Amino acid sequence: MGVEQILDMDTIKQTIKQKLLIDRLKLEDITAEEITDDLILFGEGLGLDSVEAFEVMVGMEELYGVMVEQIPADELKIHLKNVQSIAELIMASQQKGTEGL
Amino acid sequence: MMKTAFLHHAETASGTATALYLLQRGIRVTASFMVPEQAEQFRADLPPQWQEQIQTIVAPDVQMKAVESLITGSAEQMQGLDLYIHGQDWVDELEALKHDPAEFALKSYSLLSELFLYSRAAGSVMARKQRGQIIVPMLADSLHYDGFPSSPVYNQGALAFVKSFAKELSPFRVSVNALTFGYFRMEKKAASGRNNRKPFDIYALKPPVPELEELAHGLGLLLDYGHGMSGQNTTWGYGIQSVL
Amino acid sequence: MTFRDHVILITGVTRGIGRAIALRFIAEGAVVAGIYVRDDEAAEQLRGTAEEAGGRIILYKGSVSDHGFVANVMKDLFETYGRLDVLVNNAGRTNDQMALFMEEQQWNEVLDTNFIGTCCCSQEAVSYMLRQGRGAIINMVSVSGIYGREAQTNYAASKGAIMGLTKLYARLYASQSIQVSAIAPGMIETEMAQSVPAEKMADFLKHTAAGRLGSAEEVADAVMYLAGPLASYHAGQTLKIDGGFLR
Numbered sequence: 001m002g003v004e005q006i007l008d009m010d011t012i013k014q015t016i017k018q019k020l021l022i023d024r025l026k027l028e029d030i031t032a033e034e035i036t037d038d039l040i041l042f043g044e045g046l047g048l049d050s051v052e053a054f055e056v057m058v059g060m061e062e063l064y065g066v067m068v069e070q071i072p073a074d075e076l077k078i079h080l081k082n083v084q085s086i087a088e089l090i091m092a093s094q095q096k097g098t099e100g101l
Numbered sequence: 102m103m104k105t106a107f108l109h110h111a112e113t114a115s116g117t118a119t120a121l122y123l124l125q126r127g128i129r130v131t132a133s134f135m136v137p138e139q140a141e142q143f144r145a146d147l148p149p150q151w152q153e154q155i156q157t158i159v160a161p162d163v164q165m166k167a168v169e170s171l172i173t174g175s176a177e178q179m180q181g182l183d184l185y186i187h188g189q190d191w192v193d194e195l196e197a198l199k200h201d202p203a204e205f206a207l208k209s210y211s212l213l214s215e216l217f218l219y220s221r222a223a224g225s226v227m228a229r230k231q232r233g234q235i236i237v238p239m240l241a242d243s244l245h246y247d248g249f250p251s252s253p254v255y256n257q258g259a260l261a262f263v264k265s266f267a268k269e270l271s272p273f274r275v276s277v278n279a280l281t282f283g284y285f286r287m288e289k290k291a292a293s294g295r296n297n298r299k300p301f302d303i304y305a306l307k308p309p310v311p312e313l314e315e316l317a318h319g320l321g322l323l324l325d326y327g328h329g330m331s332g333q334n335t336t337w338g339y340g341i342q343s344v345l
Numbered sequence: 346m347t348f349r350d351h352v353i354l355i356t357g358v359t360r361g362i363g364r365a366i367a368l369r370f371i372a373e374g375a376v377v378a379g380i381y382v383r384d385d386e387a388a389e390q391l392r393g394t395a396e397e398a399g400g401r402i403i404l405y406k407g408s409v410s411d412h413g414f415v416a417n418v419m420k421d422l423f424e425t426y427g428r429l430d431v432l433v434n435n436a437g438r439t440n441d442q443m444a445l446f447m448e449e450q451q452w453n454e455v456l457d458t459n460f461i462g463t464c465c466c467s468q469e470a471v472s473y474m475l476r477q478g479r480g481a482i483i484n485m486v487s488v489s490g491i492y493g494r495e496a497q498t499n500y501a502a503s504k505g506a507i508m509g510l511t512k513l514y515a516r517l518y519a520s521q522s523i524q525v526s527a528i529a530p531g532m533i534e535t536e537m538a539q540s541v542p543a544e545k546m547a548d549f550l551k552h553t554a555a556g557r558l559g560s561a562e563e564v565a566d567a568v569m570y571l572a573g574p575l576a577s578y579h580a581g582q583t584l585k586i587d588g589g590f591l592r
Contacts, residue, residue, distance in 0.1 A: 024231070054443055055272050062229035069446045165449050194513055203412065206464035210456055213502050217452050221444050228445060242509070245516070254509035257490075258460075261505025264493025269443050332493060 012087045013037060015063065020086075024059040025052055037084040045082075056080060066093045103234070103324050105179040107172065108132045109160065109219055110188035112139040115238065115282065118317035119186060124151045126324065128184070131175040133160040163215050172222035184324070185223035185235045187216055193250035209254045216259055220266060220277070228273040234327045235270075235277040236320065237263050241341045244284055247300045256281070260334055267332030276331035278323055283338015284308075285316045305340030347573045349374035352426045354419070356380045356409050356466055357436030359387035361535035362485065365561030366433055366568050367391065371400030373569070378403045378422050380415075380436065380466075409436045409462030412469075419469045428477060431572045432470040434463040434507070435485040437500075439537065444498040452499045459503035460510075467514060474523050481524040481572045484511050485564075486583060488531045492592035504529075508583050515581025526571045526579055531587025534558040554589025 017032040021041075025048070039045045042053060057068045057076075066089065068076060079089040106123050110116050111132035120143075123130050132155055134140040140157040147155070156178070161167040176182035189212060197205035220235055227233025237259050245251030260279050267277040284301050298307050319337030336343035353370045357363040358379025364387075367377050377395065381388050381404060388404050395402040403422075407414035423429055437459045440451040467482055474480025489497050490504025507527065514525040532538055532549055538558060541549070550556060567586045570576055 051272055054269075058225075058228045058273065058445065061225075194509075195516065198513060198517070202464065202468040206461055206468075209464075209506060210461060213456065213460075213506060214449075214452060217444070217447075217498065217502070218449075221447070225445050242512070252509075253512040254506045257509035257512075258502045258506030261490045261493050261501035261508075262498050265489075265495060265498040265501040266444050266493075268493060268495040269445070269498070 009087055009091060012064075012090055013083050016083050016086050016090075020056065020059045020063055021046075021083075025055055035083060037087075038082050041080060041082055053080065056086075060086070060090070064090045064093070066090055103128055103183045105129045105176075105181045106131070106184035106186060107175050107182060107223065108186045108188055110135070110190060111143065111157070112136075113188055113190050114313060115191070115240075115317070116188035117143065118314045119188060119238070119320060120155065121314065122317040122320055123184075124154055126321075128154075129179055130155045131179060132157050133171070134158070135160060163211070163218060165218055165221075168218045169222045169225070172219070173226055176226045181230075182223065182226050183233055185220070185227070185233070186320075187219055187235070187237045189215070189255075191240045191250045192252050192255065193245075194252045194254050195245060196250075209258070212255050213258045213262070216262060220262070224266065224270055224275060224277070227275040228270055231273050231275070233275045234323065235263075235266070235275070236323055236327070237277075237279045238320075239279060239281050241281050241283050241336065241338065243341065246303070247284060248287070249284065263334070264332045271331055274328075276327050276329075278327055278331060279334040280319060280323060281334055281336040281338075281341070281343060282316050282319065283336060283341045284310060285313045286310050301340075304338075308339035346374045347569075348430070351375045351430035352378065352422060352428050353431045353433065353572075354378045354380070354422065354429060354466075354470065355433040355435055356462065357382075357485075358404070359384050359391055361537065362530065362533060362561045362564050363433070363435040364391055365565040366435065367402070368394065368398070369562070369565040369569065370431075371395045371398055371402065375430075376401045376403075376426060378405065378418070380405050380407060380409060380418060382406065382408050382436070408458075409434075409466055410457050412465050415465050415469050419473060423473050429470060429473045429480065431481045431483065432466060433483045433485065433568060433572075434466055436462055437485060437487075437503075439497065439500045439540075441496040441500070441540075443496055447499065455499040456503050456506075459500070460506045463507050463510060467510070471514070471518060471523065475518070475521060479522040481576075482514065482526075483568055483571050484508075484525075484527040486511075486527045486529045488529050488585060488587050488590060488592060491529055491583065491585070494592070511583065512581040519580040524571065524576055524579065525581060526576065527583040528564060528567050528571065529583050529585045529587065530559065530564050531585065531590040532558050533564060534560055549590065552591040553587070557588065559586060559588055 017035045042048045060066045106128050111120050112134045239256045242251045242253040242256045263277050263279045301308050334343050353375045358367050359381040370377050405418045440455050484507050486504040486507050489501045493501050511527040
């Protein structure tokens with residue numbers, strides 16, 4: 001893993017926290033800094049519910065072009081565990097996207 | 102503020118009236134037609150000042166991928182999709198059922214499927230952008246007593262679809278509403294004044310009977326205030342029940 | 346007994362509401378015919394229960410949207426018993442998903458069984474009912490078809506369409522003594538209700554005047570009214586059996 005990719009990871013995580021979660025879900029009582037990479041997002045931790053899961057899925061399609069509908073539900077649950085796992089999913093899908101080049 | 106719209110089935114009489122109204126409102130329109138000849142005819146009849154404001158296209162086969170592609174492509178081309186209007190031909194279900202029940206069932210099924218595919222595609226674009234309005238127009242089905250085509254199956258099915266979809270899209274601030282049109286002056290009814298109003302006494306005493314073009318103005322209600330309501334059925338006309 | 350020796354055809358008969366309706370008509374002395382598509386074990390169980398009660402029941406296995414099959418069932422019934430008094434279009438299925446993620450197949454399956462199936466059975470039955478100069482068709486819809494429900498654009502649209510079909514049939518046939526109406530059950534204690542998450546169900550019940558789920562038998566009670574002479578002036582309407590549920 002090169003330095004470039006690590007930087008990308010940081011940027012991705014930052015946009016997940018600010019754009020995907022705080023902005024799109026209109027989370028008013030938390031800042032991006034307060035959302036740690038490993039904070040559980042659904043149920044406990046940040047306490048997002050199933051409606052917000054749906055919003056996150058659509059947000060991921062808009063912000064990163066990740067087509068979540070094709071991912072089986074139980075697999076998706078793992079990907080949406082925390083900011084770190086979402087970032088890894090986005091990273092993987094971006095790499096897949098460039099594979100053909 | 103509504104700036105861009107996709108109008109499906111612009112070839113219908115109500116579709117054309119709707120297209121003209123949208124253009125009058127300064128909205129950029131992509132209008133789909135069933136066959137190229139209809140699109141050409143529409144352009145030929147269109148006043149010059151609106152020629153640049155509208156793009157006409159021919160609708161593809163009703164398949165999920167093709168529809169998705171059409172809608173997202175049009176949204177990109179217009180640089181936005183604020184409004185999707187699901188126009189469709191007003192079918193006479195009573196006649197269809199009497200004539201060929203199996204065919205009638207399949208036709209109703211295909212109309213509802215078309216509504217699903219197109220609304221889904223439009224809703225997807227709008228949910229991502231977190232803004233937009235979907236409008237499903239229909240003709241009041243009680244009007245069958247007055248010689249209008251009547252479609253209770255489509256109307257009731259579409260309305261249930263609208264209400265369900267509205268609940269799903271509200272987190273994204275996208276509203277989904279039905280707009281039911283009431284009676285209007287049909288061409289073949291040459292009589293004017295009192296004789297024209299009498300058939301509608303059952304709805305309201307001596308009601309005004311507008312032209313179809315005037316009827317389309319009812320869309321304005323949703324264009325201007327539709328962002329504040331969703332899952333509703335607005336009935337544009339005097340005395341017609343909006344609760345089906 | 347109102348329905349003694351009447352011939353009743355119920356689709357989706359082996360479980361839940363269909364089953365309760367079947368047993369109710371059996372108790373009323375009717376001949377009950379039922380269509381089911383999958384569960385042989387449940388079918389045999391129903392047959393056992395009906396026969397133990399001294400009732401007459403005939404079960405046919407097939408799909409309500411298979412026109413040939415449906416035509417044969419009704420032909421068989423009419424040839425055997427010389428009458429077809431009531432059709433209850435109860436066969437229905439769900440395949441829930443948010444519309445934005447719903448596959449075409451999920452949409453088609455539900456519209457097919459629910460709407461096409463109801464059209465198919467109704468169109469076949471009505472020809473016999475016209476011959477005998479009377480009959481009743483009762484369509485099982487849902488409050489979802491009236492108010493809509495999230496993750497059910499397919500189910501709601503199919504049930505809404507059936508509500509429209511109910512009106513259409515009433516317009517055509519009410520004046521010929523064929524009673525056509527629909528029932529919209531709310532939250533009923535059946536397998537279908539079990540798939541609603543507990544938290545959501547609690548919320549639904551909070552918004553229900555009766556504060557509880559309904560029973561399949563309570564829905565069957567409404568069928569008894571709509572299928573019989575007490576409902577002779579009840580036409581093309583959808584009757585909610587929902588304990589006063591907001592939606």
